[in-house]
Amino acid sequence: MKPTLIRPAPPRAAQGAVATPIMPSVVYAADDPDALDAIYEGRAQGHTYSREGHPNAAALARAIDAMEHATGGLVTGSGMAAVTAVLLGLCTSGDHVIGGDALYGRSLRMMADDLPRLGIATTLVDTGDVDAVRAAIRPETRMILCEIVSNPTLRLADLDGLAELAQQTGVLLVVDNTFTTPRAVQPLRRGADIVLHSVTKLLSGHSDAMLGYVAARNPELQRQIYDFATTTGLTPSPFDCWLAERGLATFHLRFERAQDTARILADHLAAQPGVTRVLYPTRPDHPDHNRAQALLDGQGCNMVSFVIPGGRAQTNAFARAADGIAFAPTLGDVGTTLSHPASSSHRSLSAERRAELGMPEGFFRVSVGLEDPEALTGIFDRALTAATAD
Numbered sequence: 001m002k003p004t005l006i007r008p009a010p011p012r013a014a015q016g017a018v019a020t021p022i023m024p025s026v027v028y029a030a031d032d033p034d035a036l037d038a039i040y041e042g043r044a045q046g047h048t049y050s051r052e053g054h055p056n057a058a059a060l061a062r063a064i065d066a067m068e069h070a071t072g073g074l075v076t077g078s079g080m081a082a083v084t085a086v087l088l089g090l091c092t093s094g095d096h097v098i099g100g101d102a103l104y105g106r107s108l109r110m111m112a113d114d115l116p117r118l119g120i121a122t123t124l125v126d127t128g129d130v131d132a133v134r135a136a137i138r139p140e141t142r143m144i145l146c147e148i149v150s151n152p153t154l155r156l157a158d159l160d161g162l163a164e165l166a167q168q169t170g171v172l173l174v175v176d177n178t179f180t181t182p183r184a185v186q187p188l189r190r191g192a193d194i195v196l197h198s199v200t201k202l203l204s205g206h207s208d209a210m211l212g213y214v215a216a217r218n219p220e221l222q223r224q225i226y227d228f229a230t231t232t233g234l235t236p237s238p239f240d241c242w243l244a245e246r247g248l249a250t251f252h253l254r255f256e257r258a259q260d261t262a263r264i265l266a267d268h269l270a271a272q273p274g275v276t277r278v279l280y281p282t283r284p285d286h287p288d289h290n291r292a293q294a295l296l297d298g299q300g301c302n303m304v305s306f307v308i309p310g311g312r313a314q315t316n317a318f319a320r321a322a323d324g325i326a327f328a329p330t331l332g333d334v335g336t337t338l339s340h341p342a343s344s345s346h347r348s349l350s351a352e353r354r355a356e357l358g359m360p361e362g363f364f365r366v367s368v369g370l371e372d373p374e375a376l377t378g379i380f381d382r383a384l385t386a387a388t389a390d
């Protein structure tokens, strides 16, 4: 019997495919050493080893680049991988980093624990208050990391003020645009130096792919971020990239629909006697309403927070009675999800501290999905009735 080739020549390309094929290959063959040199030196397109990059990551990165008005952005294995690539890829022992005091939980934890352990000092401040941020700047301050709409109280950072301050002081402004998405704000066009995402959330949109994205305006910074991410293996899976690219195709439609429903739900909840407070950026009773109008271009996004009176018995009753709505600590899914900071993202804080931050026990955050608005408000009404009955 003749020996057979274990690896017969694979198809060179799926010519004419309308949808991007999935390419899980970890390694790519080159014709000869010169061809490999050309790829490594950027003179020829191609891939070598998938930790360094692969076709599905590249396809997704180019799609998000177009939305963020970025070039050469990098897709990472999670949103936290993107945060890590920026903080650890660009900062050195002795540097100082300023972060928003209401950042995503794990970003806060990196600011509070990991950076100081590595000799990088951190200060957390309210990024809605530019004077407070200015006061925190030191000669060794390397960057400011902020989110535009805070979690879960939906307060707005003063993005324009921060961009001006960063420019005046030579400090890098890094914006986590996960909540707001490029549909509402394009940070690089408003003076930010770096934009990043948890693609896991709205951009991918189906809670089945975990990914991040990061793009710097300066190509040298982007190269440092890329090198750090590649060396430390913050690489995304081709299959997740493929799913996210598919999700991204409907992002604008999903965003519009979820936002329209979020507005309806916010107004509906505000009219219910069993609700003591509603937070939605475009509502006139939102504390940062004017800034939201100016910054988000009339968009309110898909997140609504609200407060019901009472304690754990009432919040348990509400969550159990919200039939068909996943009680799950995430956001941006096609289905509406409900989360409760006191038992999830903010559980490490004392009840007193949470109350000070505007998050009493009865505080819920809703990520509005694509359900029929009337069906959705009906579910919330039934949950409110159950919470009041308990």
Ligand SMILES: *Cc1c(COP(=O)(O)O)cnc(C)c1O
Residues within 6 Å of the ligand: 078, 079, 080, 081, 104, 107, 147, 176, 178, 179, 197, 198, 199, 200, 201, 210, 211, 212
């Ligand atoms: C979820 C999230 C992250 C982290 O993203 P993962 O994909 O879960 O690692 C970072 N920032 C914000 C604002 C998030 O919501």
